Amino acid sequence: MTTVFSLPAPVLLPVSGSKSSFPVRRVYCVGRNYAAHAIEMGHDPVREPPFFFQKNPDNVVLPAAGFPYPPLSEDVHHEVELVVALKSGGEAIDAADALDCVYGYGVGIDFTRRDLQARAKSAGKPWEAAKAFEHSAPVSPLVPAEAIGHLDNGRIWLAVNGETRQEGDLSQMIWNVPEIIAELSRLFRLSAGDLIMTGTPSGVGAVARRDVISCGIDGVATLSVTVV
Numbered sequence: 001m002t003t004v005f006s007l008p009a010p011v012l013l014p015v016s017g018s019k020s021s022f023p024v025r026r027v028y029c030v031g032r033n034y035a036a037h038a039i040e041m042g043h044d045p046v047r048e049p050p051f052f053f054q055k056n057p058d059n060v061v062l063p064a065a066g067f068p069y070p071p072l073s074e075d076v077h078h079e080v081e082l083v084v085a086l087k088s089g090g091e092a093i094d095a096a097d098a099l100d101c102v103y104g105y106g107v108g109i110d111f112t113r114r115d116l117q118a119r120a121k122s123a124g125k126p127w128e129a130a131k132a133f134e135h136s137a138p139v140s141p142l143v144p145a146e147a148i149g150h151l152d153n154g155r156i157w158l159a160v161n162g163e164t165r166q167e168g169d170l171s172q173m174i175w176n177v178p179e180i181i182a183e184l185s186r187l188f189r190l191s192a193g194d195l196i197m198t199g200t201p202s203g204v205g206a207v208a209r210r211d212v213i214s215c216g217i218d219g220v221a222t223l224s225v226t227v228v
């Protein structure tokens with residue numbers, strides 16, 4: 001059977017120290033997973049069940065391309081996040097078994113059209129236009145868990161033009177990685193190739209054209225993106 005046209009190949013993320021790459025299937029994101037960020041966005045940092053949204057798999061881009069300032073927004077924010085890459089999945093995964101699904105980790109930016117998000121929130125409308133736009137998810141090369149182990153702490157940071165704007169620690173996540181995987185897998189069938197962006201620490205803010213945004217997670221990866 002032929003198809004009426006061909007689809008592009010999946011986005012491939014490089015793997016540090018390997019000639020193999022990681023094909024991206026889906027991109028899940030966790031909202032408000034650091035108390036200090038929940039507070040800066042005007043919410044109580046209570047431990048409510050985590051909530052999720054998605055980006056499109058082809059919104060994931062390598063940093064070399066730069067980040068084109070998107071249309072229809074005057075207030076695009078950076079959100080640095082730990083990215084979890086899955087090598088397997090399933091449904092209703094126990095938190096105790098969840099790390100068996102993790103291939104590795106990286107650092108990424110959940111770029112957000114904050115003005116569109118604020119309008120969507122106040123109108124009770126969905127977030128896609130604020131979150132799932134072109135180039136909205138630059139991700140670093142992935143580092144296999146085999147090489148660095150699993151992560152429950154470590155400094156996560158982001159700087160704009162060399163000035164630190166976001167700084168936190170993975171230990172501050174309200175829902176940790178096994179809990180996130182367990183919760184997500186009750187809602188969706190997770191699979192190899194899925195990425196999970198795990199929420200951002202405080203200090204989010206606007207970016208401007210020509211800004212150089214660098215970010216990282218100590219001992220894992222760094223990423224540098226120019227706004228073009």
Ligand code: MN
Pocket residue numbers: 029030031079081110197199200
């Ligand atoms: Mn985010």
